[in-house]
Amino acid sequence: MIKLFVGLGNPGAEYEATRHNAGFWWVDALAQELKLSLSYEKSYHGLVARTTLHGQTIWLLEPQTFMNLSGKSVGALARFFKIAPEEILVAHDELDVVPGQAKLKFGGSHAGHNGLKDIHAQLGTGDYWRLRLGIGHPGVKAEVINWVLKKPTPEQRTAMQDCIARTLKAAPAMIAGEMDKATLLVHTSKPPRPKPPRPEGV
Numbered sequence: 001m002i003k004l005f006v007g008l009g010n011p012g013a014e015y016e017a018t019r020h021n022a023g024f025w026w027v028d029a030l031a032q033e034l035k036l037s038l039s040y041e042k043s044y045h046g047l048v049a050r051t052t053l054h055g056q057t058i059w060l061l062e063p064q065t066f067m068n069l070s071g072k073s074v075g076a077l078a079r080f081f082k083i084a085p086e087e088i089l090v091a092h093d094e095l096d097v098v099p100g101q102a103k104l105k106f107g108g109s110h111a112g113h114n115g116l117k118d119i120h121a122q123l124g125t126g127d128y129w130r131l132r133l134g135i136g137h138p139g140v141k142a143e144v145i146n147w148v149l150k151k152p153t154p155e156q157r158t159a160m161q162d163c164i165a166r167t168l169k170a171a172p173a174m175i176a177g178e179m180d181k182a183t184l185l186v187h188t189s190k191p192p193r194p195k196p197p198r199p200e201g202v
């Protein structure tokens with residue numbers, strides 16, 4: 001079961017609407033769904049909220065350390081409350097998935113994502129869950145840094161927001177530890193197909 005939901009991003013108004021902050025957007029939406037407010041906790045270097053569901057304490061965390069040091073925040077909270085890596089879900093932006101889609105996976109490499117890289121280092125393992133929120137790829141490796149720190153186009157932002165709303169429906173299954181069901185919900189939650197254009201004169 002997931003006891004700690006982490007959203008990755010960069011703190012500060014100038015980063016708020018950038019692609020790299022997709023993880024923050026997801027955890028913000030989850031907080032809204034659970035009617036929680038995140039507040040800064042110095043001990044965990046991040047914005048934190050907690051609640052109890054089905055007799056189990058659930059944590060929400062948005063590290064305020066900047067992306068490259070995300071693990072400092074995740075490690076501090078997980079160690080203090082004895083939350084195992086497999087009970088952690090990290091929501092983050094994913095270059096290899098198109099905007100409007102998401103993938104849920106357990107373990108694996110950090111694939112060069114600086115936030116995941118630091119979480120790997122601090123937890124000492126890659127055995128935690130990731131919710132990969134698609135932001136698309138600029139097509140050229142040299143453009144990646146610029147791409148993630150820019151705002152998505154209005155169409156992409158809408159597709160991403162719709163994806164967040166759809167994938168949130170998997171949160172109860174994640175909390176209940178039904179990860180197969182959660183994976184199915186995330187992977188079958190595809191954007192609606194565009195309607196065919198109406199014939200002229202109708």
